[in-house]
Amino acid sequence: MKLYISKVILGAFLLFTQIIFAQNLSKSQFKVKGNCEMCKERIETTAKKAGAKEARYSIDSQILTLETDSNVSTDEILNKVAEAGHDNEKFKASNETYENLPGCCHYERDLQPKIAENHEHHSKKENEFYVKGNCASCKARIEKAAKDAGAKSADWNAEKQTVTLDFDSSKTSADKILKKIADVGHDNEKYKSSDSTYKNLPSCCLYDREIALGEKNPNVHYEEDTKSEHSEHADQNASNENHEKHIEGVIVTGGKAATSLSKKEAGLVFNIDKKELLKAACCNLSESFETNATVDVSFSNAVTGTKQLKMLGLDQKYTSLTKELLPEIRGLASAYGLSFIPGRWIESIQLTKGGSTVTNGYESITGQINTELLKNAKEPETSLNLFSDFNGRAEANITNVSKINEKWSQTFLLHGNGTFGNTDMNDDGFLDRPKGTQINAAYLLNYNDLEESGFGSHFGINFIKDERTAGQTDFNKQLAQDKQTAYGVGIDISRFQVWNKTGYVFKGKPYQSLGWMNQYVYHQQDSFFGLRNYSGKQQTYYSNLIFESILGNTNHKYKAGASFMYDGYDETYLIDNFKRNEIVPGIFAEYTLTGLKYTLVAGARADFHNLAGTQFTPRLNFKYDFTPQTILRLSAGRGFRTANVFAENQQYFASNRNIQILQNNGDIYGLKPEIAWNYGVSLQQEVKLFGRKSSIIADFFRTDFQNQVLVDLDRSPQQLTFYNLEGKSFANSFQTQWDFTPFKNFDVRLAYKYYDVQADYLDGRREIPFMAKHRGFVNLAYSTNKNNNGAFWSFDTTLNWVGKQRLPNTSSNPEEFQLPTYSESYAVLNAQISRNFNKKIRAYVGGENLTSYYQKNAIVDFKNPFGNYFDGGMVYAPIMKANFYVGLDVTF
Incomplete structure (x- = not known):
């Protein structure tokens, strides 16, 4: 009887542990460069070996969806993916690794800007966020908006396109601050400014929305829970179009040359x-x-x-x-x-x-x-x-x-x-x-x-x-x-x-x-x-x-x-x-x-x-x-x-x-x-x-x-x-x-x-x-x-x-x-x-x-x-x- 009770208790404990473990799983999505089914297999396998519970890669959207434990670093996973040859929003593969990929896996690297070579990357601090801007006037506007929303201090970096915030979480939140920054005309990783507000900015402050509007910062890790996934399908000639992918309201766009010679085609x-x-x-x-x-x-x-x-x-x-x-x-x-x-x-x-x-x-x-x-x-x-x-x-x-x-x-x-x-x-x-x-x-x-x-x-x-x-x-x-x-x-x-x-x-x-x-x-x-x-x-x-x-x-x-x-x-x-x-x-x-x-x-x-x-x-x-x-x-x-x-x-x-x-x-x-x-x-x-x-x-x-x-x-x-x-x-x-x-x-x-x-x-x-x-x-x-x-x-x-x-x-x-x-x-x-x-x-x-x-x-x-x-x-x-x-x- 004691043995039976022990088994019941042990089973209940294991079940409770699994529930807690499942509840602690987080889902996140990252931009990863790939080209074909071989890329998909390589990226997903590498991510799982690096600790991801689940990894799903979409060639169409160039998005890797990860499910991880709270004690697993997505940075480590993305680093391993880069070591396998695939540039992503956090790390860039070495030239040697990229060149050793099969020919069908050679994606367009120049569409991934601001990625440091050989993993020289910018590590995201706890309260650092992606905010678009252009000049000194942008810096002053962003930092003032952050302080108006309750931040003790704010420091916007034009080169990294990031703002570092210091705030009391009992009085305000990052979401509230980023919403205020968007309200004054600056797109960021959480919120998009209205068109009318953006157009009323001084001309020197008009950053390039069409290229990077709502895009995750290539220099900064960006993670969020997503309750649903959206995918688009193009016909066999859609590679000649500008691509737009949707992830929980975030739009990622990329432009292509008006006339381009395909690197992928044998002809x-x-x-x-x-x-x-x-x-x-x-x-x-x-x-x-x-x-x-x-x-x-x-x-x-x-x-x-x-x-x-x-x-x-x-x-x-x-x-x-x-x-x-x-x-x-x-x-x-x-x-x-x-x-x-x-x-x-x-x-x-x-x-x-x-x-x-x-x-x-x-x-x-x-x-x-x-x-x-x-x-x-x-x-x-x-x-x-x-x-x-x-x-x-x-x-x-x-x-x-x-x-x-x-x-x-x-x-x-x-x-x-x-x-x-x-x-x-x-x-x-x-x-x-x-x-x-x-x-x-x-x-x-x-x-x-x-x-x-x-x-x-x-x-x-x-x-x-x-x-x-x-x-x-x-x-x-x-x-x-x-x-x-x-x-x-x-x-x-x-x-x-x-x-x-x-x-x-x-x-x-x-x-x-x-x-x-x-x-x-x-x-x-x-x-x-x-x-x-x-x-x-x-x-x-x-x-x-x-x-x-x-x-x-x-x-x-x-x-x-x-x-x-x-x-x-x-x-x-x-x-x-x-x-x-x-x-x-x-x-x-x-x-x-x-x-x-x-x-x-x-x-x-x-x-x-x-x-x-x-x-x-x-x-x-x-x-x-x-x-x-x-x-x-x-x-x-x-x-x-x-x-x-x-x-x-x-x-x-x-x-x-x-x-x-x-x-x-x-x-x-x-x-x-x-x-x-x-x-x-x-x-x-x-x-x-x-x-x-x-x-x-x-x-x-x-x-x-x-x-x-x-x-x-x-x-x-x-x-x-x-x-x-x-x-x-x-x-x-x-x-x-x-x-x-x-x-x-x-x-x-x-x-x-x-x-x-x-x-x-x-x-x-x-x-x-x-x-x-x-x-x-x-x-x-x-x-x-x-x-x-x-x-x-x-x-x-x-x-x-x-x-x-x-x-x-x-x-x-x-x-x-x-x-x-x-x-x-x-x-x-x-x-x-x-x-x-x-x-x-x-x-x-x-x-x-x-x-x-x-x-x-x-x-x-x-x-x-x-x-x-x-x-x-x-x-x-x-x-x-x-x-x-x-x-x-x-x-x-």
Whole structure:
């Protein structure tokens, strides 16, 4: 009986001890830098070994949640985490430890300011608190507020951003004192000042709220009980956004560069966000790269005013242009598709040079440009953009992004533009750009329940109606073509698309997921060029299923899946009708190996094209980190595509060239598909200049065509000939770019590009026309500091220098209609000044081609557009002089 009573007493004692022990557990959260599942495992394991009862790390929020006994020091835990290689708000890992982490674990260290090297940190005293301030006036204000709230003494340190308090806890409290400090305008670790109080501070006292608002002091330990946790989930491209995480009302924000080169990716991937797009007029995607040195943008036709992109010295058709990672600008949309994505709709752009991942298809040869639409909302937001230039072009954009509830959000996008002016700056009787209108509307619906159910989904629908008229200024589109005396061009396009992306993350396996993408596109174009008619219909269905997981651990990742592409084409040129259906099922696999300092991505796909036969597409990307500041990349890959000779060469329809196709036993216009290999090497180096980060990137890419559909403009000025390559065709591209910040708020970007692009035509090897060997680029961006109303000025200017270009052979024309062998070199200067009056209103004014250089002979024989020598496709430079514009952005 005594033994039984003893056991009961002992059990009750143990139970009581456990209750007391549990009650003494405290929960605290800390900012810890990490990058992947390996980081998560390492951080949590280290924390538990250091004494934490429970440790949970979120990669998304960069927050480590600890449950500890009262006798366990969180400082010791964080110190151990740093010794394992992970910077945190209290300690910083040594450079040697960080560099020895696997490549996938190399997080961005420069986003963690004011952390002392090698654990030289500021130890938090018992009554020391994080308080934001800026100057001696701040110090006096903070210390007076603390004393007014009952503190015996207060000492604020500007360098450490801390206030040390001495107070009688029976008469006041730290919370009461910090609340008083916030009331006079100074954010701190407990309370945030009201916007009105902050704005009324003297200008010298306006500290940077956007970077550190509510952030835990990186120099000081900050601990609090949290009753609940909040997490956010971003889609696969959210790494390009500014991040905001919520912890019990505390907001931690971090800004990223407007354009940045991803250190994580094995390939050469540039992330471009909305801030970069605001530096120029950016009315549509074709104008989104004015401040980017990688992509060349040029007019391709003097009559229709269309713009085309070029990358690595090759035409736009060799770059995969996607929207939401779904095929977008291809087929019939090749000529005018860049104008179908308004600039104000764009949330971010990912630009990949060289071979991209095999999971996105087989068509990429020189790279991929992916556009993500607005869909991530911190809070409901409606924006209005109005734009007008001085030559009769106007447009309006309305965007609305809002949350429906915790799991659902939606986006409404509306765009309208019109060009009404008869612009003819070179007095040749032809419009320098077409007149017309466009209505463009889209709706996006997003579902995100990855945390609970593991499901997420994105739905989109888009409709476009685009009408444009070009040609001679006295052309009347209302008259029938056979009754016209003037030369005219009419282009009417209707486009509808609907898409869905659905993903599932397996429970307990955050590294394992399944995604399925589907899209349907209907595109119709009816057009005429003088007396020549061209019309086409395209229906496309695309489906892509991707499974992602690991082999053993996250050092070995793989993706596998299957895709399906259907393209139905129905084209008519003059009286000839061309119909075909392309059906392409495919399978693919990709393996990612992450080592200590390297990342290898090797993939391959097999596509079973009903007309082009079975095509095998291997691709490889390799990244080696000599140091976190010195990165070498290598890439190699194969791509193939079917040439749409009519749709992709509409810039030459505004001429009197006869089209000839030299068939070669192929099933697509009698031609065989285009196949090319691309190889690349790049070196990224970061250095300190004027005490600020500076980066230099140098890359070289070579593209070798195994087969190509050549567009021959040289056989005769009256003929446009298509035929398959017999011999060699190659493109060498070298680019070096230097980005640096000489002083605060002033960014400089310098670049130089060299191209050597040649092909074996039927009559011998020649340089590809309209491709300058040498190009120079300068971009300067400066912004003033914000005043007490949050207002500031921004100044941006971009200079593009383009060297001479080979022009098509016109020697058989009469002398007055002959072009020189090479064009002149020229420079184009664009500039913009913008004023943010507050966070809601922004106005801007700018100019394009301020050097006013324009091609005077843009149209050959413009006086006789129905004659044999008329040609509007010989464009190598701008065809408009300086153009000025104004715009207004309002956010509600």
